[in-house]
Amino acid sequence: MTEKVVIIGGGAAGPKTAAKLRRENAEIKIDLYTQEDIISYSACGLPYFIGNIIQDYTTLILRTPEDFKKQNINIHIKSKCIKVNTEEQTVLIEDLISNNRYEVNYDILVIATGAIPIIPEIKNIGLKNVFTLRTIKDGIKIKEKMLQSKQAVLIGGGYISIELLEAFVQNNLKVTLLEKNNQILNMFDEDFAQRITDYIIGKNPGQVSILTGEEAVEFKGNENGEVISVVTSTGKEIETDFVILGTGVRPNTDFLLDSGIKLGIKNSIKVGNTLKTSINNIYATGDCTDNFNLVTNKYTWVPMGSTANKEGRCAAINIAGGNCHFDGILNSTITKYFDYTISIIGISYKEAIEYGFQPEFAIVTKRDKAGYMPNSGMMTLKLIADKNTHTILGIQGIGEGDVNKRINTVIPAILSKTRLETFMNLDLPYSPPYSPAIDPVLNAAQIIYQKINS
């Protein structure tokens, strides 16, 4: 019988696993170890704390160690897991204050150690005011520095960079974004990445530069060891008050390399749809696990807070003797740049070709409400479907209009492999304040269907 569950990691997945497990089982002993001193917080909210949309970082914290204590869950902060011994069923924990190490035994172990930033090879990367953003502590440091600064350089053109770009522009900084690929937001097709770039540049002319196909090769510093400029691969030197490394993350699993727990893509932990690892009494949840892509039917690694919460919940149900399956993901992501939504679900056109589909696409630019209603917004959708099966493979959506509604409308259809001819006549509720009589997302499906059949 399971008597003691040990959870490693205190971001989103670990605390979610702990809280749900306690609701499912009042008796089981639960101990959670985290190297941080704050647990159970929304890392996804950090850009909005930095941008000052949220003034107080404590609002990002869902539950404190005291809250957990009331639920009879023991939280051990500043306690880092060094090693897992699957034979002995123990973990080696280092107390980060005393540096003492001690072993803890478990009946069931849950690994939820998340992801850590990838540090690129750039000369003088150790200078002061070169930041990564992952924890609340990171967020506090960046915000403090931003409030005293006039200019910033963002390295990498992913979602976090777009969100921090908004935060910095909002706070009147001049910002340069460097992306070594030929487009920002590499998961999007090139045409959409270009539209997004054009929007961002056009929104605050002169305040934002986006340089693609160009990478940082060196940081220069002053006598205090603080970064003062970034030298790029084309020889430009960009003055700056601080630098953000938004160059991606990787699973935080180095401590598992010799544990016998099977790792998969990018060294994420291989889990099945019950969230069990290759070892019978060890589960893993959140950003440290691999993911199954339900469009490509291949394993991938897409760390997302929403997935972390669902996996935590599901693993807890299973540990408590229930039956929960987390079958996979659709690479669903969304962000915004001020009022402009940026979202992609499933796979892009370029990926569809890589994966051997025979894709067709439609791009529609339409108002989100009946044309005669005030305050309607424009949006552009790119829907991608497979010519052979007539199923939808993905959608990209951008614009100031209500993109998210259209994106979400497509998601269950991707999952269920609904055919275009069915989807294009879907009974979406219509009223002029909510959409045109035929919703733009259905127009897109109609257009692809006609392309395929002509």
Added chain:
Amino acid sequence: MTEKVVIIGGGAAGPKTAAKLRRENAEIKIDLYTQEDIISYSACGLPYFIGNIIQDYTTLILRTPEDFKKQNINIHIKSKCIKVNTEEQTVLIEDLISNNRYEVNYDILVIATGAIPIIPEIKNIGLKNVFTLRTIKDGIKIKEKMLQSKQAVLIGGGYISIELLEAFVQNNLKVTLLEKNNQILNMFDEDFAQRITDYIIGKNPGQVSILTGEEAVEFKGNENGEVISVVTSTGKEIETDFVILGTGVRPNTDFLLDSGIKLGIKNSIKVGNTLKTSINNIYATGDCTDNFNLVTNKYTWVPMGSTANKEGRCAAINIAGGNCHFDGILNSTITKYFDYTISIIGISYKEAIEYGFQPEFAIVTKRDKAGYMPNSGMMTLKLIADKNTHTILGIQGIGEGDVNKRINTVIPAILSKTRLETFMNLDLPYSPPYSPAIDPVLNAAQIIYQKINS
């Protein structure tokens, strides 16, 4: 070979059929007859014209007769269809200006005559300033009267009444709504109808009265024959400057009763999924047709502008020799009362029981964004699923939060009969400005699933 297509009706479905048919086939002769003098307009926009959200009614008009002329489509306004002779393949048209009648022959006929208001039996119903709302002309008359008025009575508690209630409150009228049933919005479960009622009453205290279980039995008039009060079934007398009859509509098919064209529920025209009637060369589109409900697998009649447009498009493709199926509807409807969205899809809990399902439900009241984000709105969702099949039967959503996104997220899942255990882990894109980490609609599915399994 089809050479001449005659279309009867000028609202949404007829003009849509005509325009799409012309795009599919440049040669075919197309003649459209309508008894009105304005064609191709959005009747669903009329409440917003009346409320003065839209100042100019011409913005509701999508295409004028001149626009159609350019597409080589002949529009005959003020021309009412009196009779269809399916043997001779002719329609009898009355010119409403000269009162002359003449026959027109067709190869293919499309009936798109829409719906007309049901006039209840109320004493003195013929008084002046007793209105129904269906056409632009109706809308102009109501707006004109509203702008001179201080008080109004709405009879019937359907969507149009809610939309006109907003319009009248917006224009500072005191309004009484009478609904003979024990709840407004009869398609909703009683608990949701009550929540909606409470919201409306609470929003403008003292300005709006909603009387349920009470009907109008008599209108009283002044010496000019203008309505001045409404007497109710409980003996109340309510002073008013005008009255709106929002007591429902019925298919406009009286002229077909002896035509041999098969009629179905409520005398709507029976059509198959190709929009063909029981007569081989006659199609019907829009509010005059019956509808197949994809949840109950029964025929129903739910006149909606979105369905009218889809049916018109689909019929046109088929007439042009293509292959389009319109398989059915999900009774999807949405409206709003100021910032408060009101929507229902599929069937309610009470209907689920009537139709022999074994329903279970979950009600969640949650914020639409991460709790720490500013400007999040509350919403309440009621999700209904079948205990036997674990499929979702319907959803009701209300609130100032983004209800519509959640509603649309469920629709393809209802259609595809996605099981709860799959739906509850759906990969919806997450970012704090868009939703909590686990979307409320997924919470609702999790709750039902746990209820069913416990």
